[in-house]
Amino acid sequence: MRRLLFFIGLFGILLQAYGQNDTTYYLWNPITGDLDYISQVNAVNDSTINYGTNNTVSSDTLNGAVGHGNVINTDRSMAIGYYNQTTRANNILFGTNLEADTTYTVTIGQGVTAVNRLVNSKYGSIGMGYFATEPVLYVQSGYEAGESYVADIGGVSIGGPDLDTLTALQINEHLSGDAYFLKAKKWVDNTLTDVFTVDYDGDATLTGTLTADSVICTYVPTIHQAAGDTSNYNTPDKIGDMFIDTSAGETYISVEAARGGWEKLNWFWPLMAILSLKRRRRR
Numbered sequence: 539m540r541r542l543l544f545f546i547g548l549f550g551i552l553l554q555a556y557g558q559n560d561t562t563y564y565l566w567n568p569i570t571g572d573l574d575y576i577s578q579v580n581a582v583n584d585s586t587i588n589y590g591t592n593n594t595v596s597s598d599t600l601n602g603a604v605g606h607g608n609v610i611n612t613d614r615s616m617a618i619g620y621y622n623q624t625t626r627a628n629n630i631l632f633g634t635n636l637e638a639d640t641t642y643t644v645t646i647g648q649g650v651t652a653v654n655r656l657v658n659s660k661y662g663s664i665g666m667g668y669f670a671t672e673p674v675l676y677v678q679s680g681y682e683a684g685e686s687y688v689a690d691i692g693g694v695s696i697g698g699p700d701l702d703t704l705t706a707l708q709i710n711e712h713l714s715g716d717a718y719f720l721k722a723k724k725w726v727d728n729t730l731t732d733v734f735t736v737d738y739d740g741d742a743t744l745t746g747t748l749t750a751d752s753v754i755c756t757y758v759p760t761i762h763q764a765a766g767d768t769s770n771y772n773t774p775d776k777i778g779d780m781f782i783d784t785s786a787g788e789t790y791i792s793v794e795a796a797r798g799g800w801e802k803l804n805w806f807w808p809l810m811a812i813l814s815l816k817r818r819r820r821r
Contacts, residue, residue, distance in 0.1 A: 585599040585601070586599070586600075586601045586602070588602070588603045589603070589604045589605075590604055590605045590606050590608070591606045592606055593605070593606070593607065593609070593610075594610065594611070596610055600614045601614070601615055601616070602615075602617070602618075603616070603618075604618045604619075605617070605619045605620050607620055607622075607652070608620070608621070608631075609622070610623070611623075611624075611625045612624060612625055612629075614627050614628045615628065615629045615638075617630075617631045617636075618631070618632050619631065619634050620635070621634060621635050621652040621655075622634070622637070622655075623636075623655070624637060624639075625639070626638055626639060626640055626641045627641050628642045629641065629642070629644075629645070629658075630643070630644045630645070631644075631645045631646075632644075632646045633647045633648050633649075633656075634648045635648060635649030635650065635651060635654075635656060636648075636649055636656050636657075637657045637658070638658045639657055639658070639659050640659050640660065640661045641661060642661060643658045643661070643662070643664070643665060644663075645658040645665045645666075645673065646665070646666045647665075647666050647668050648668050649667075649669075649671060650669055650670065650671060655671065656670050656671055656673060657671060657672060658673055659672075660673075660676050662678060663676045663678040664676070664678075718735045718737055721734070721735045721736075722735075756776070759778045759779050760775050760776070760780070761779070761782065762780070762781045762782070763782040763784055764781075764782075764783070764784065765783075765784050766783060766785060767783050767788070768781050768790055768798075772797055772798070773795075773796065773797050773799075774794070774796070774799050775792075776792070776795045777792055777793060777795055777799075778791065778792060779791070779792040780792075781800055790803060791803050
């Protein structure tokens, strides 16, 4: 009997949802006796969808809200989750405590609270983040409002659509007015500071101190320094590395990547000058 009443009630709700607008429906659960499901159906010209509780959806076209506490006061936007909101058109929000204050965005993640939402303010972007007030990852189209691009592109292009063939990841110029084409930052005293920048002329600028660890690789000689002889750095990384004794002013080069593989260079250049002089005299 309880199951029969449940299905009769469900059938009645479906009939109401089909025939009416702007109505809140409470589905009584005959098993528990509670109103444990609420569905708001607010269809305007068959273009607005509102399922869940306490959602606010404008009467404009092509909107949708699924979940709880979502607010859409514009047109052509969708919010799925909890406490998401947008007052700008053409946005999609998936998650909790999200907001879009520009147009044509997709925002995925979770903000801090309903007051401190994760806000996507980059036009034409996909923004992602978690427990933040600003997305920690943006992927942008690279176009201003009104511009578009349609082509077969494989891979990921950030900052523009012109992806080279067979390129998996490419970072392109974004807008010509931007100061830098590429920028890397680090935290210094709780402040983001530029470490590496490349401007639109292709000039690279390295900010900060260049250390031996910055240039260690298979092909580049590593330069070591210490106030003492090679016993302070007694094993070269590879052949061709250099060691500078800052106390004695002596320079060494490695002839093998092994302990004791250093050869002093202080007499190398004078010796080369003597050999060069002898060759000239023979001529």
